[in-house]
Amino acid sequence: MKLKVIWPGRTRNSEIRGIEEYYLKKINQLAKCLIIRSKEAKGIDERFAARIKEIEAIELEKHLKDDYIICLFDKGKEMTSLEFARFLEKVALNSGRVVTFVVGGFLGLDERILKRADFILSLSRMTFSHELSRVILLEQVYRSLAIIKGRQYAK
């Protein structure tokens, strides 16, 4: 199983960045996974949110290729961790494609990225900060791999 996780820019909170690295290492013991930090839209006033999202979408798109794309989005489909593990296993086996997760930046994902998604996933009914969402996703990916490989992992 080949995995990719893409989001715009570098995580600013250094502790959250540390946890990203922690889970990435754990994931890489079980599957090949790459984090790609695509180019951010810089120097544009936040009032021009649509423009920022569009620029970041163009940058994200450069890395999507022919992958099976899973976008993270509040209004996506919720799953239990077990359902998520089974889903991931099936997708990777059946599609034979790289499974790529896309997480939005501060303003979320542009419509054009959501339209390209093969699947839209929601981590919770709650809204988490985009930086926290990244580590939650990585923890769930690790948990899924542990479930798939029959490893024991924390509840």
Place this chain on the structure above:
Amino acid sequence: MKLKVIWPGRTRNSEIRGIEEYYLKKINQLAKCLIIRSKEAKGIDERFAARIKEIEAIELEKHLKDDYIICLFDKGKEMTSLEFARFLEKVALNSGRVVTFVVGGFLGLDERILKRADFILSLSRMTFSHELSRVILLEQVYRSLAIIKGRQYAK
């Protein structure tokens, strides 16, 4: 609004501990909030899970007093962040009691603590590690306070 968050023991992952402190500081700018790390059950083999949970329950109970108790539990009620904020506001106003969140340890919460809960909350259909759940909860508490106080906060 007076808040308390209780869980057994100190968070082992130092980066997660760092994020706990980060959100606690942010929360304390908007409301009084205390984190209590109750005594852990130590030196007992994991095979005796029921005994560990019971000991930790007794230690947790010492801090519950007459508070309005919200337990975190996978099978609890899910809410959006906005619903959670409105709920928290209402509970704090109507009950006039300290609102206390209880998060389980590695093995989760004992039945006797769940029975004492005024409300059982689920952060997601997914299962998060108990240490990660702590920071997710703190982020949601901060987000709620920001919503209640009309502050702007990240999506």
